[in-house]
Amino acid sequence: MTRKRAPFALLALLVLLALLALLAPAPSLRALGVAAPDGDFARIMRLLREHPHRRARFTERQHLAVLDRPLEVTGELLYDAPDRLEERLLRPRRESVLVDGDRLTVTRGKHRRVLDLTRYPPIATLIESIRATLAGDAAALSRSFTVDFSGDVARWTLRLTPRPAALARRVALIRIDGARGALLRVEIRETDGDRSSMRIEDEAR
Amino acid sequence: MNRRNTVPLALWLAALAVAGCFAVRARYVADLSALLPAQPTRAQRLLADLLRSGPASTSILIAIDGADGEARARASRALAARLRRDGAFTAVLNGDPTAAARDRRFIFDHRYVLSDAITAAHFTAAHLHTAIERTIDELATPAGPWLKSLLPRDPTGEVERIADRWGSGGGPAIRHGVWSSPTGDRALLIAITRSSGSDTDGQSRALVAIRRAFRGTGAGLRLRLSGPPVFAVAARARIERSVLRLSVLGGALIVALLLVVYRSPVAVLLGLLPVLTGALVGVGAVAAVFGTVQGVTLGFGVTLIGEAVDYAIYFFIQSGDGGGAGWRQRFWPTVRLGALTSICGFATLLPTGFPGLAQLGIYSISGLAAAALTTRFVLPIVAPRQLRLRDVAPLGRALRRRIPRRIIAHTLAASFAIVSLATLVLAHGGAWNHDLAALSPVSAADQRLDASLRADLGAADVRDIVVARGADRQAALRGAERADAALRTLVGAGVIAGFESPADYLPSRAVQRARRRSLPDAPTLAANLRRATAQLPLRDQRLAHFVADVEAARHAPALTSADLAGTSLGVAFDRLMLRRSDGWIALLPLRAPIVGGRAAPIDLRRVRAVLGGAADAFDLKAEAEALYSGYLHKALRASAAGFVAIALLLWVALRSPRRALRVLAPPMLAVLTIAAALSLAGEKLTILHLVGMLLIVAIGSNYALFFERHCGPDDGATIGSLAVANAATVIGFGLLALAGVPVLRDLGMTVAPGALLAFLFSALIARREPRMAAAHG
Numbered sequence: 001m002t003r004k005r006a007p008f009a010l011l012a013l014l015v016l017l018a019l020l021a022l023l024a025p026a027p028s029l030r031a032l033g034v035a036a037p038d039g040d041f042a043r044i045m046r047l048l049r050e051h052p053h054r055r056a057r058f059t060e061r062q063h064l065a066v067l068d069r070p071l072e073v074t075g076e077l078l079y080d081a082p083d084r085l086e087e088r089l090l091r092p093r094r095e096s097v098l099v100d101g102d103r104l105t106v107t108r109g110k111h112r113r114v115l116d117l118t119r120y121p122p123i124a125t126l127i128e129s130i131r132a133t134l135a136g137d138a139a140a141l142s143r144s145f146t147v148d149f150s151g152d153v154a155r156w157t158l159r160l161t162p163r164p165a166a167l168a169r170r171v172a173l174i175r176i177d178g179a180r181g182a183l184l185r186v187e188i189r190e191t192d193g194d195r196s197s198m199r200i201e202d203e204a205r
Numbered sequence: 206m207n208r209r210n211t212v213p214l215a216l217w218l219a220a221l222a223v224a225g226c227f228a229v230r231a232r233y234v235a236d237l238s239a240l241l242p243a244q245p246t247r248a249q250r251l252l253a254d255l256l257r258s259g260p261a262s263t264s265i266l267i268a269i270d271g272a273d274g275e276a277r278a279r280a281s282r283a284l285a286a287r288l289r290r291d292g293a294f295t296a297v298l299n300g301d302p303t304a305a306a307r308d309r310r311f312i313f314d315h316r317y318v319l320s321d322a323i324t325a326a327h328f329t330a331a332h333l334h335t336a337i338e339r340t341i342d343e344l345a346t347p348a349g350p351w352l353k354s355l356l357p358r359d360p361t362g363e364v365e366r367i368a369d370r371w372g373s374g375g376g377p378a379i380r381h382g383v384w385s386s387p388t389g390d391r392a393l394l395i396a397i398t399r400s401s402g403s404d405t406d407g408q409s410r411a412l413v414a415i416r417r418a419f420r421g422t423g424a425g426l427r428l429r430l431s432g433p434p435v436f437a438v439a440a441r442a443r444i445e446r447s448v449l450r451l452s453v454l455g456g457a458l459i460v461a462l463l464l465v466v467y468r469s470p471v472a473v474l475l476g477l478l479p480v481l482t483g484a485l486v487g488v489g490a491v492a493a494v495f496g497t498v499q500g501v502t503l504g505f506g507v508t509l510i511g512e513a514v515d516y517a518i519y520f521f522i523q524s525g526d527g528g529g530a531g532w533r534q535r536f537w538p539t540v541r542l543g544a545l546t547s548i549c550g551f552a553t554l555l556p557t558g559f560p561g562l563a564q565l566g567i568y569s570i571s572g573l574a575a576a577a578l579t580t581r582f583v584l585p586i587v588a589p590r591q592l593r594l595r596d597v598a599p600l601g602r603a604l605r606r607r608i609p610r611r612i613i614a615h616t617l618a619a620s621f622a623i624v625s626l627a628t629l630v631l632a633h634g635g636a637w638n639h640d641l642a643a644l645s646p647v648s649a650a651d652q653r654l655d656a657s658l659r660a661d662l663g664a665a666d667v668r669d670i671v672v673a674r675g676a677d678r679q680a681a682l683r684g685a686e687r688a689d690a691a692l693r694t695l696v697g698a699g700v701i702a703g704f705e706s707p708a709d710y711l712p713s714r715a716v717q718r719a720r721r722r723s724l725p726d727a728p729t730l731a732a733n734l735r736r737a738t739a740q741l742p743l744r745d746q747r748l749a750h751f752v753a754d755v756e757a758a759r760h761a762p763a764l765t766s767a768d769l770a771g772t773s774l775g776v777a778f779d780r781l782m783l784r785r786s787d788g789w790i791a792l793l794p795l796r797a798p799i800v801g802g803r804a805a806p807i808d809l810r811r812v813r814a815v816l817g818g819a820a821d822a823f824d825l826k827a828e829a830e831a832l833y834s835g836y837l838h839k840a841l842r843a844s845a846a847g848f849v850a851i852a853l854l855l856w857v858a859l860r861s862p863r864r865a866l867r868v869l870a871p872p873m874l875a876v877l878t879i880a881a882a883l884s885l886a887g888e889k890l891t892i893l894h895l896v897g898m899l900l901i902v903a904i905g906s907n908y909a910l911f912f913e914r915h916c917g918p919d920d921g922a923t924i925g926s927l928a929v930a931n932a933a934t935v936i937g938f939g940l941l942a943l944a945g946v947p948v949l950r951d952l953g954m955t956v957a958p959g960a961l962l963a964f965l966f967s968a969l970i971a972r973r974e975p976r977m978a979a980a981h982g
Contacts, residue, residue, distance in 0.1 A: 060345070062345065066747060097346050104348075116378060118378040118379045119378070119379045120351075123348055123351065171350060190350055
């Protein structure tokens with residue numbers, strides 16, 4: 001995803017943030033996005049909504065305690081608003097992980113598995129963290145997560161803490177970094193210390 | 206009472222007592238076996254078994270509508286909990302997570318006997334490497350965080366493989382933790398009754414229990430039930446309600462009519478004696494011969510002996526002036542010939558090779574004979590001495606005067622015959638409906654609800670099924686496993702989309718043993734693992750649990766159906782295994798391939814070809830149609846033979862083909878006209894229409910016989926009695942034509958107009974004494 005530096009806007013934002021910090025009794029900007037519709041969070045959501053179709057390359061590294069070395073896959077990420085998201089793995093193997101509505105389809109060669117996500121609510125919620133972010137759907141995000149927004153429009157971070165117990169048991173935090181309407185990195189931290197980190201680059205629109 | 210009266214009365218009472226004894230001790234059954242031929246094919250027996258005790262026959266589909274998803278889910282959980290405590294149900298499924306967790310636990314614990322991938326080769330270093338690598342790959346999917354914990358104990362992914370195979374049919378969607386329609390606006394459950402599909406009383410109690418348990422589960426919620434048990438109970442209730450309502454109304458009208466004529470309530474009551482005697486003797490005779498009595502026999506049989514109602518009317522009115530002795534001399538021979546005619550006609554039902562039709566034959570023959578004998582020997586004794594009847598002779602004379610001249614009458618009758626025949630020929634001989642569904646009293650709205658619930662549950666009506674038989678459960682399971690291997694090739698070829706097998710849930714002991722034997726011992730497995738994981742990010746030391754689990758599985762006792770208890774896999778297994786008197790059968794329902802978004806028919810020839818002799822494959826819908834169609838066909842053939850028999854009897858009895866024709870023509874014309882009218886109205890003819898036509902012939906031939914013998918100027922009372930009897934028949938069956946239940950409506954629509962036409966044609970074709978004809982001329 002392209003990163004555009006906007007120094008003046010950044011400066012203005014810093015001033016604004018400082019003012020807000022003075023006004024707000026809370027030390028952080030927690031939950032600001034939902035409370036203040038004109039804030040950066042709302043602007044980011046608007047910017048995200050401006051891209052209903054996305055295509056980007058990604059590299060994902062998984063660090064699992066049970067494995068000696070991290071797993072790394074690279075591929076393409078395709079998104080079509082509102083609820084179609086596909087991870088197309090290119091290396092080390094060709095594979096497609098497609099989420100369309102409530103169906104998760106994993107295709108590996110001729111082998112295909114379909115999972116009805118309504119039967120696996122925690123998996124559905126985990127997917128929703130990324131899908132709702134791409135859709136710029138603040139309401140959907142705050143339904144399933146405690147949303148913590150930081151940064152500014154040019155460079156922002158969403159920290160999503162799962163609300164449903166079933167997901168919270170496994171996943172401690174989902175951290176999404178982005179710049180304006182582009183996602184840069186998605187990190188999932190599990191409660192047992194395992195984590196996966198997906199780097200997104202070269203988003204072509 | 207003198208001795209001459211004592212003997213018939215004693216005989217009559219003895220007959221009633223004997224028949225009553227048999228009737229009380231008989232077993233009454235209401236299922237498809239009524240339509241089975243004496244030597245049913247395997248497919249036909251299977252069909253009857255499935256309808257009686259197949260998986261669908263005990264499944265009640267439950268939907269909860271209204272309020273919001275949270276409230277529906279709460280209601281679903283409360284309803285399921287209450288029903289699970291009720292002994293009327295063997296299982297209640299609603300997709301709740303505790304049941305799913307129990308299932309997963311069971312799969313995990315028994316993965317090395319349940320997984321079809323378990324062979325000796327599965328545990329070589331090369332295979333282990335591939336399997337473990339694939340399991341690790343799986344971690345990159347969104348399900349990764351949940352699959353991860355299984356990795357050290359199930360590195361070859363057996364749990365996923367088993368779940369994949371079982372889940373391939375796709376279960377219902379889950380909303381708020383319970384089964385739901387895909388759109389999420391309706392919670393769904395399946396309750397399985399303990400009582401079998403043929404136990405309508407038991408199923409009725411189960412439905413009441415569900416409705417009671419649903420009360421108080423939440424405001425604004427609506428319960429909807431469907432499935433074969435619901436249909437069976439509703440159908441019986443509807444028929445009972447209709448029959449009760451119509452017979453009360455019809456009975457009141459007929460009693461009023463008879464009261465006007467007889468002017469004696471006692472006579473009205475006594476008039477029921479012949480038909481009641483006939484009904485009881487008929488049941489007793491069937492029970493004595495067969496032991497069991499089909500519901501169909503009762504229903505059709507009572508209709509067929511409907512002419513017995515007329516006997517009492519003839520007796521009372523015709524013997525009005527002359528007394529009993531005069532009636533015996535003058536009219537009894539006519540009634541006797543009429544009864545013999547009907548008996549002769551029904552006798553052709555006996556040798557059809559269908560026990561159901563034979564029962565009908567025995568019922569109607571014994572019933573009619575008993576009714577006729579009661580009229581002849583009992584009624585004269587018990588009838589009131591001073592019966593002051595209304596004089597119906599003027600009515601009879603008036604009717605007689607309205608009979609047109611012979612040339613006009615015969616032209617009229619002939620033109621009816623020609624028009625009806627032409628209509629039938631143009632309509633290709635009256636279309637017979639061979640679809641069993643035509644007899645179904647299930648309303649279209651209920652069928653739509655059922656279809657929508659089935660779609661929501663992903664539980665399509667099973668149409669094609671593979672059946673493996675065995676002397677015992679293990680043999681049947683082994684048969685299912687042999688079929689399994691063959692059917693997999695068809696899934697690959699796209700002939701079928703998939704199938705379910707009881708051996709998926711509980712493999713035969715032989716297969717379990719083979720799988721256990723192919724598991725390597727701990728040192729071998731450890732050595733293989735070391736080589737397999739050399740290039741993988743998973744160290745073999747982390748897989749110690751796996752080695753221990755495999756070692757434990759090698760020595761585990763065989764899995765039995767008792768181990769499945771309490772899991773939904775146990776429910777699925779029990780439903781696919783049927784116990785029969787001569788062994789067990791395993792059912793393997795096939796799923797049709799989806800072509801262009803809809804289910805395409807399965808090519809059963811290809812299924813049978815791959816199965817060889819290992820198992821049979823059936824199209825249940827086609828078999829059901831063939832079964833009914835065969836029954837209907839036999840009944841039609843028997844009716845045609847009966848017609849020939851009647852013609853011969855009349856020829857002999859009347860000693861003249863002309864006179865025989867005069868008696869035969871009116872009922873046949875009536876039947877022809879009715880058939881043509883039904884055909885013009887677009888009605889497809891069913892077995893009920895046929896039964897109705899048989900009754901038209903039975904009643905109509907009596908009319909014709911009377912008109913043929915007693916149509917003189919002094920026979921006003923005789924013709925009047927026919928008119929009264931006809932009015933009673935038309936009233937009784939005319940009301941049935943208004944019934945909402947198709948089977949009753951078909952019967953009423955045939956008999957009411959048919960009886961009237963038979964009466965009118967009898968009058969038209971009647972031979973009049975020359976004096977009368979001259980008076981007209």
